Amino acid sequence: MENTIYCLVPKTYWERWADREHYLPRDYEQEGFIHATKGDELLGKVANRVYASFEGELLVLVVDEKKSSSPIKYEEAKDGLLYPHIYGPLNREAIVDVKRMQRKEESWSIGPSINS
Template identity: 75%
Template sequence: MQDSIIYCMVPKTYWEKWMDKDHYLPRDYEQEGFIHATKGDELLEKVANRVYAQFDEELYVLVVDETKTTSEVKYEAAKDGLLYPHIYGPLNQEAIVDIKQMNRIDGQWRLGTSIR
């Protein structure tokens, strides 16, 4: 994995509303003020299993090259004490270098293959 790669999870049905736009904003952007992201496959799966534990629809992962984002990316500590990348502004499409599926395997979310 490249050092500049971060991940943003998004339900497939929500992503479909944004895939043809020049940028992406999650549902909770107005409340949060930033876009949540993770770094690394292991942390991605840990967060997916915590945040989307009861989610039973298709889940995608936007693979983002943070060096290509037009909005600022800050690493900030969360309640679990780990540093997470937060994108402060819209996520421009040029920064999304891939989109992958998340798959449920034995009740746990796992990073799947590319859909692009």
């Protein structure tokens, strides 16, 4: 979907936010924005880089950019690619799905919805 972006989150951390009106990651205070990616391929690359040694369950928040109440800016990262950054809390209405990330042979990929 054209307006879809992704936010990775460990399941144990997401469970603390699942019933709230908005979501903020652990590093929000330090970073000043919420990291996101666009497209399944880039999502996999980021998950493999950031969560390479992560042993727990990893989820991905599926976000509709048009429903976000906080501004989203596409900014260049160290790898030269543009990433969406959400400057403010991520409102519940913008999270249209939550999916599991699946690891196969040391590589992460997007899986099914947690509600299925």
